[in-house]
Structures are given as C-alpha cells and as structure tokens.
Amino acid sequence: MRVLLMGNPNVGKSAIFSRLTGSHVVVSNYPGTTVEYTRGEFLMENRTLEVVDVPGTYALEATNRAEAVASDMVEEGELIINVLDATHLERSLYLTLQLLHSGKPVIVVLNMWDEARKAGINIDTSMLENELGVPVATTCALSGEGISTLVNRLPEARSNGTVSKNGSSFWDIAAEITGKVQEPSKTESVPVKKGLREKMDRITVHPLWGPVIALLVLFASFSFVAFFGDLLHELLYDVFNLAWLPVATWISGMLGGEGLIHGILIGDLIDGAIHFEESFGLLTTGLFIPLAVVLPYIFSFYLMLSLLEDIGYLPRLGVVVDALMQRLGIHGLSVVPLMLGIGCNVPGVMAGRMLETRKERFIVATLIAIVVPCMAQQAMVIGLLGKAGIAGLAIVYGTLFLLWIILGVIMNLFLKGKATDLLMDLPPYRVPYWESLAKKIYMRMNGFIRNALPYVLLGVFVVNLFYTLGVVAFISDAFAPVVTGLFGLPGEAGAALIIGFLRKDVAVGMLAPLGMELDQLIVASVVLMVYFPCIATFVVLFRELGVRDLIKLTVIMILVVVAAGGGLHLILQATGF
Amino acid sequence: MLKSLIEMNVREEAEIISFDGGTLLNRRLEGMGIRKGKKITRVSSQYIRGPVIVSVDGRQTAMGRGMAAKLIVKPVRNNGS
Numbered sequence: 001m002r003v004l005l006m007g008n009p010n011v012g013k014s015a016i017f018s019r020l021t022g023s024h025v026v027v028s029n030y031p032g033t034t035v036e037y038t039r040g041e042f043l044m045e046n047r048t049l050e051v052v053d054v055p056g057t058y059a060l061e062a063t064n065r066a067e068a069v070a071s072d073m074v075e076e077g078e079l080i081i082n083v084l085d086a087t088h089l090e091r092s093l094y095l096t097l098q099l100l101h102s103g104k105p106v107i108v109v110l111n112m113w114d115e116a117r118k119a120g121i122n123i124d125t126s127m128l129e130n131e132l133g134v135p136v137a138t139t140c141a142l143s144g145e146g147i148s149t150l151v152n153r154l155p156e157a158r159s160n161g162t163v164s165k166n167g168s169s170f171w172d173i174a175a176e177i178t179g180k181v182q183e184p185s186k187t188e189s190v191p192v193k194k195g196l197r198e199k200m201d202r203i204t205v206h207p208l209w210g211p212v213i214a215l216l217v218l219f220a221s222f223s224f225v226a227f228f229g230d231l232l233h234e235l236l237y238d239v240f241n242l243a244w245l246p247v248a249t250w251i252s253g254m255l256g257g258e259g260l261i262h263g264i265l266i267g268d269l270i271d272g273a274i275h276f277e278e279s280f281g282l283l284t285t286g287l288f289i290p291l292a293v294v295l296p297y298i299f300s301f302y303l304m305l306s307l308l309e310d311i312g313y314l315p316r317l318g319v320v321v322d323a324l325m326q327r328l329g330i331h332g333l334s335v336v337p338l339m340l341g342i343g344c345n346v347p348g349v350m351a352g353r354m355l356e357t358r359k360e361r362f363i364v365a366t367l368i369a370i371v372v373p374c375m376a377q378q379a380m381v382i383g384l385l386g387k388a389g390i391a392g393l394a395i396v397y398g399t400l401f402l403l404w405i406i407l408g409v410i411m412n413l414f415l416k417g418k419a420t421d422l423l424m425d426l427p428p429y430r431v432p433y434w435e436s437l438a439k440k441i442y443m444r445m446n447g448f449i450r451n452a453l454p455y456v457l458l459g460v461f462v463v464n465l466f467y468t469l470g471v472v473a474f475i476s477d478a479f480a481p482v483v484t485g486l487f488g489l490p491g492e493a494g495a496a497l498i499i500g501f502l503r504k505d506v507a508v509g510m511l512a513p514l515g516m517e518l519d520q521l522i523v524a525s526v527v528l529m530v531y532f533p534c535i536a537t538f539v540v541l542f543r544e545l546g547v548r549d550l551i552k553l554t555v556i557m558i559l560v561v562v563a564a565g566g567g568l569h570l571i572l573q574a575t576g577f
Numbered sequence: 578m579l580k581s582l583i584e585m586n587v588r589e590e591a592e593i594i595s596f597d598g599g600t601l602l603n604r605r606l607e608g609m610g611i612r613k614g615k616k617i618t619r620v621s622s623q624y625i626r627g628p629v630i631v632s633v634d635g636r637q638t639a640m641g642r643g644m645a646a647k648l649i650v651k652p653v654r655n656n657g658s
Contacts, residue, residue, distance in 0.1 A: 058608030063601045067608075088636055091610040171612065201637070207624045319639045323627035331641065332628065421641025422628045425609060428637075 002050045003154075004073060006099065007083035008092055009056030010427035012111045014038075015141035016083055017053040018436040020151070036353070037069070038443075044154060052077070060098045064356060074099065079157050080106045081150075086116035086138070089123060089182055093174035096132065100160045101170075106134045107157035109150055113138040122183040131177045133160035142433050197429050204313065205426075210320045217313065225300045229375075232296030240276060240292050248274050248283055264464040280506055286460035290376075290453055294344075295445075297375040301343040302444045309336075310432035310440070315424055322422050328408025329363050329415065330355070331422040340444070341368035343375055345537040347447040349544055359417030365545055366411065366553050369537055370560055371404040373529040380508045381525040388518050396525045403530070403564055407556075455536035459502030472499065486562065487523050488569045490514050500528055502535055519572040527565040531557055580652070582629060582645040585619045591650035593617050593633075598647040606648075610634055617650060 005020075007013045021040030038053040052073065060071040074080070082099050084092035089110075099106055110116070110123065129136045135156045139146035203209050248266065252274060255262040266274065267281030274281075276288040308314050314336060322332030334355065341348025345368050352364040373381070385392040412419070466472050472495050479498060480491030487493075492514055500507030511524055542550050579594060593615045596603050606612065611633050620630040620637055629645040631638055640648075 058610075059604065061604050061608065063605040063608070088610075088634060091634055091636065094608065094610075171607070202621070205621050205623070205630055205639075207622060207627075210623070315639070319623065319628055319630065322639075322641070323623055323625040326626070326641070332639075421644045423605065423609075423640050423644060424638065426630065426637040426639055 001047070001078050002052060002076065003079045003081060004052050004054050004077035005081050005083065006054045006070065006074075006095070007056060007111075008058055008085065008095060008425075010425055011056070011083050011085040011092065012141040012433075013056060013083045014053060014436045014440075015433040016081075016109065016111065016139065016147070016150075017051065018433065018439055019141060019144055019147045021051055037073075042151075044151065057095065059095060060102070074102050074104060077104060079154070080104050081109060081154075081157075082106055083109045083111050086110040086112050086123060087119055087121060089121075090174050090178040093177060094170055097170040097173055100132065100134065103159050105157040105159045107150070107154060108132060108134055108136045110136060110138045111141055113146065114140040114143070120184070124181045124183075128177070128181045131181060134158055142431070200429050201426075204316045205319050210316070214317055214320045217308070217317070221304045221308065225297060225304055228303070229297035229300040232299065233293060236292040236296060237276075240288055244287070245274060245276075251283065260468055263468050264461065267464070278509060280464070280503075280509060282457065282460050282464060285506075285509075286457060286464075286503075290456050293379055294376045295448075297379065298343045298448055299441075299445060301375060302340075302441050305339055305343070306437055306440045306444065307432060310430075310437050312427050312429045314339075315426050318422065318424070319426070326419070327412065328367070328405070329412030329419045330360050330408075331420060333422060333424060334360070334364050337364050338368060338372060341372040341374065343444070344448045344452055345369060345372065345374045345533045346452045346540050347444055348372065349537060349540050350447065350451075352544065356420050357417055359415050360419055362415065362545065362549055362553070363408065363411050365541060365549075366556060367404060367408060369533065369541060369553060370530055370557050371400050371407060373400065374533050374537075377529050377533055381529060383508055384511060385521055385525055388521065392518055392522050392525075395522050396529070399526050399564065399568060400529060403560060407560060411556075451540060452534070452536040455539060456503075456534065459535050463499055463503045463506055466499075475499075486569070487527060487565045488573065489520050489524055490516065493520075493524055497524070497527055497531075501531070501538075519569075522572065523565055523569050526568055527561055530561050530564055578652070579649050582617070582619065582631065582640075582648040582650060583642060585650065585652070587619050587621055589652060590616060590618045591652045594649045594651050596648050598644065602644070606644075609638060610636065611638060611648075616653065617648075 005013055005017055017038065017040065020042045022042065026039055037055055040051050040053075041048050042051055043049070054070050054073050055066040057067045057070040059067060060074060062068040062071055080099055082096050084096065096106075096108060108128070110125065110128075116123065125136045125138060135153050135158075137146060137150040137153055139150055141147070204213055252262065252266045252269070255266065257269060263281070265281050265283050267279035267284050269275075270278050274284050276284055276292075279285050305314075308317075315333070318332035318335050320332075321335055325332050325334055334352075336354070337348050337351035339348075340351045348368045349365050352361050352368070355361050355364060381396060382393065385396065463472075466475075475498050476492055476495035479494030483489045483494035483497065484491050493511060493516070496507045496510035496514075499510065507528060511521075516524065538550075541553065545553065585591060593611065593613055595613065596606060611617070611631070615633050618632045620632050622629055626642055628639045628641050631640065631645075
C-alpha cells in the first residue's frame with residue numbers, strides 16, 4: 001500500500017517522514033519530470049507500507065511543477081497523511097479541503113502542537129474531526145510526541161466525499177472551520193513575543209545588517225569546513241596507510257612491480273614503495289584522492305550547508321542575495337544549487353531542477369560548471385598555489401568571482417526567456433531535527449558517491465591507459481602552441497590541463513614538477529577551475545540540459561577559458577606580477 | 578487610498594484588495610495565504626531593489642519587487658498596534 005505524506009512546505013513533514021520510516025530511504029524522480037521525491041517503508045500490523053514524502057505544496061492546482069506532481073501523486077496514493085501546521089490552521093486547511101475533495105482516505109495531523117500551545121492557540125481536535133469527517137491526530141515531530149498514536153490511528157483514515165463547495169470557496173470553508181474550532185479564532189491576534197528568535201528573524205534580513213551577517217556566516221561556515229575537513233582527512237590518511245597500504249603492496253608484488261596492468265592498477269613505485277599521493281594507479285592514488293582527500297571536505301561542507309538549511313538561515317540568505325542574483329537572471333533561492341555545487345558540482349547541477357524556467361536552469365547549470373569550483377578543484381588549486389602564499393589564491397578566487405558576475409550578466413542579457421520573481425515562505429528559525437538532518441546529509445553524500453565516484457574511477461582508468469599507450473604525449477604536443485602562446489604556460493602543462501578533465505589529482509601531479517612561476521601557476525589554476533570540473537559533471541549536465549544546451553554551454557566555457565586565461569596572463573605580465 | 582505593496586512603509590499594516598498579475602501567480606499566492614481581504618504587514622525591505630518581506634497571519638513571505646508592485650492594498654488606520 002502506498003501512503004502519501006502531504007502538506008505545505010515547512011510544516012515538519014520531513015521530520016514526521018523520518019520518524020515513520022527507517023534508515024532505508026530512496027530519492028526518485030517522478031516519471032517524466034525532474035521533480036524529486038523521497039520514499040521509505042514502515043511496518044504496520046505486519047504489513048510493509050510504502051511512504052512517500054510528497055514535495056511540499058500549498059494547493060493541488062498545478063501552478064508550478066512541484067504542485068503538478070503532487071496532484072498527480074494524489075491519484076496514485078491509497079492513503080493520505082495530511083500534515084498541518086497547528087500554529088497556522090486556517091492556511092493549512094486549504095490543502096486539506098482539496099485533499100478531502102479528492103475522495104481519498106485521509107488522516108489529518110496537527111504538527112507543531114507544542115508550539116501552538118505555547119503561542120496560546122487552542123484547537124478543539126474532536127470538533128475538528130467532526131467538521132472534517134476524518135480522524136485528527138496531534139504531533140510534535142521534533143520530540144516524537146504523538147507519532148505512535150498517529151501510527152495506531154492510521155487504519156481509521158477514511159474518505160469524506162461530503163465536503164462540497166456549496167458555492168463558497170475552500171478558503172471560506174477553511175475560515176469558517178477555523179473560527180469554530182480554534183481559540184482565539186485568529187492567529188493574527190496572538191501577540192508576537194519579542195524573543196531571540198524574532199530578533200534573529202529581523203536582523204538577518206535587515207537591509208544593512210543582513211548582508212554583513214551573511215558574509216560573517218559564510219566566512220565562519222567555510223572556516224569550519226576547512227578545519228573539520230582537515231581533521232577527517234588526517235584520520236582517513238592514517239586509515240589508508242594502516243589498512244589499505246599492505247593490501248596494495250601485496251597486489252603490487254603479485255603483479256611483479258611493473259608492466260601494463262601494474263601501471264594501470266598500482267602506478268609508479270616511488271623509491272620502490274607505493275605512495276598514495278604520487279603513484280597515480282587506480283587502486284592507489286585513484287582511490288585515495290576521492291575517498292581520503294575530497295570526500296572529507298564534501299562531507300564537512302554538506303554538514304554545514306544542511307545545518308544552515310534546517311535552522312532556517314538559507315532562505316534568508318536567498319533574500320539577502322536576491323537583488324544581486326536578479327541581475328544574473330536568476331532569483332535568490334538559486335543560492336541552494338550554487339552552494340551545493342561548491343561541495344560537488346554533480347548534486348549542485350541536479351538541484352538546479354527546483355528552478356521554474358529553462359533559462360534559469362541553464363544559467364545556474366552554466367555558472368556551476370564554469371565558475372563554481374568543487375571541493376576537488378579547490379583542494380587541487382590550494383595544493384598547487386598554497387605554498388606560494390595567500391596572494392595567488394586571492395587573485396584566483398577574485399577572478400572567479402568577477403567571471404561569475406560578468407558571465408551571469410551577459411547570459412541574462414542574451415538568453416531568451418523569463419526569470420521568475422522570488423516567492424517563498426520564510427520559516428521561523430528552529431532547532432533542527434537531527435535525524436532528518438542526518439538523513440539529508442546521507443542523501444547528499446550518496447549523490448556524490450553514486451553519481452560522481454564511478455566516473456572518477458573510470459577517468460583514472462582511461463588516463464592510465466592513455467599514459468601507457470603514449471596518448472598523453474601526443475595531446476601535449478598538439479596543445480603546446482595554444483598553452484604557450486595564449487596562457488604563457490610551459491608546453492607540458494597542456495597535457496595536464498586536458499587530463500584534468502578526467503583526473504584532477506594527475507593534473508596537479510603533472511603541473512607541480514614543471515617549476516612554474518607564480519603568475520603561471522595563477523593562470524593554470526584559473527584555467528583548471530573554469531573548464532569542466534570533471535567527466536561526472538559533464539554526464540549529469542547532459543542528462544539535465546540535453547545535448548543542445550550542453551553544446552551551448554561548452555562553447556561558452558571555451559570562450560570563458562580563453563578570455564579569462566589569456567586575459568589574466570596579459571594583465572599579470574603587464575603589471576609585472 | 579489604494580497603493581501597491583512597494584509603496585507601503587515597513588511595519589505598516591494594510592488589507593489586500595487585489596493582485597494584478599497572472600491567474601497562475603494569483604492562485605499560487607492564494608495557496609500561500611496571500612489573498613483578498615487578508616491583513617498584510619510589511620516586515621522589511623532590501624536595498625538595491627531586493628525583495629520585500631511581508632507577514633500574513635503571522636507567517637513571513639519574501640516576494641520579488643515585480644510581484645510586490647502588482648499587489649494592491651488599502652492601508653489600515655488606527656490598527657491599535
């Protein structure tokens with residue numbers, strides 16, 4: 001049996017979903033659309049029920065893509081758990097009435113029951129049951145209160161075909177019912193308490209303090225990512241050396257220490273031993289870089305981002321940056337895919353689906369692919385430039401920021417189509433529900449491990465094969481004139497830049513020994529960050545955008561690489577950096 | 578006197594009279610509880626033509642200026658707050 005969990009956005013639906021289902025959850029695309037939903041299972045009376053966390057919706061009127069999917073799903077569901085925000089009954093009832101009208105069995109859940117009590121709102125649930133003709137349960141998903149009662153009452157869910165409009169609209173009925181069952185009858189008459197939450201509410205979207213706080217929050221967040229990622233990296237480094245090194249060394253010995261297979265799987269032996277950072281084999285550096293170098297930072301980043309999201313800060317950040325984003329043809333909520341892209345471009349591009357128009361989705365995907373450096377790219381560039389001091393890194397990041405603005409403004413000017421205005425509810429700040437936070441991080445990590453990691457390993461395999469077959473030397477020769485003439489880099493850097501599409505780690509390994517000057521390192525870093533992050537991103541861009549838009553994006557990317565790399569080279573030379 | 582949401586001052590309260598945008602957008606706003614007859618309070622504004630934040634029934638919503646300009650309201654006098 002399929003149970004649908006439905007409700008407005010930000011009513012605690014996901015927390016209830018986490019309470020009901022176990023650890024096994026799957027994210028799927030609704031067939032024929034790019035709208036995602038989560039499903040899981042739970043046991044009731046020895047039967048396994050499938051629970052679907054339907055995207056939050058205000059109505060079943062299909063005014064946007066998420067709503068269209070929600071109303072399609074209602075047709076297929078067998079039982080609907082309708083989650084309401086008890087502190088905003090009237091507004092939540094609008095969807096309830098539409099769901100009842102559909103004729104499906106419904107059980108109504110008044111979530112945030114404790115908050116409603118604290119705010120002095122009293123709802124007569126038995127009277128509400130009579131009015132709606134379906135069972136009403138009360139929960140506090142954060143503490144888990146009421147969840148077991150909800151589960152016990154699920155079989156009572158029934159349909160109510162008697163809800164009829166009688167000429168009056170659902171809104172009128174919602175207002176009428178709220179007036180009968182709720183005391184005081186209007187939420188707006190409830191005095192707003194001037195607590196810390198309200199102060200945070202006001203100051204984080206303040207016209208002056210909002211942007212200042214945004215910068216502080218971002219700085220603190222990235223410092224945390226760097227610190228915590230470092231810690232995890234050190235830990236995994238030890239794990240690799242203790243647990244994997246003996247195995248890899250044994251395999252190396254079995255393969256005789258050299259030859260084609262050894263070259264692909266283990267790579268070069270440094271002073272007769274495997275070196276995880278320099279051997280470049282599939283089973284050595286190929287496993288070490290994504291799992292022990294990149295993964296720790298991606299994990300720290302998604303931990304931080306999901307926390308900001310669940311606390312309720314991310315929508316406010318969207319408000320603060322909206323004015324800037326509008327000039328790039330996208331609205332403030334695009335910070336979500338753009339920020340996700342900083343972890344790994346793949347989930348970032350996929351999250352771009354939440355945007356309404358094709359123009360917006362293209363702009364966000366292009367910005368992520370070209371000017372949002374993923375953790376792997378950043379680790380690589382910091383490894384390359386970090387030793388030369390902060391000035392080089394500052395120039396690289398400054399250039400990326402400038403490119404981001406220029407590219408966005410140009411795309412907004414020349415791309416056909418409409419950008420949509422920002423429209424979103426700002427949920428009050430709240431303490432995150434840790435279990436659904438953990439689930440969210442798990443799903444985002446899974447996005448990286450399942451969609452990106454296989455391609456990373458494939459890239460390692462192909463590069464090692466190319467190396468052994470001498471293809472790399474050929475590419476190097478072919479691109480040498482461009483690389484030298486345009487970017488002022490040594491000819492050998494060409495191969496590194498091309499290989500970087502498949503293997504970031506090898507690109508650094510090839511660039512590091514070239515003995516480049518600081519200005520050359522800066523240009524090489526910008527070029528490495530601007531062009532396609534990796535083959536996995538390329539594949540996901542193809543899936544999300546289709547072949548025509550991908551070609552368009554590729555052309556833009558080549559233009560940007562040439563303009564940015566060449567321009568930066570000239571500027572650095574002219575200023576005698 | 579009628580005016581648009583943009584012309585409202587921060588913390589001013591008004592009653593929603595109409596929305597002069599498309600039907601689809603109108604329905605979306607309605608679904609979010611922003612509809613005719615409701616009391617609306619402007620909570621904040623942003624510099625450089627950023628979005629407007631409003632409060633309806635104690636729930637805050639951020640909306641772009643294009644949308645806000647089409648939302649016509651009637652200021653409430655002496656609301657006692």
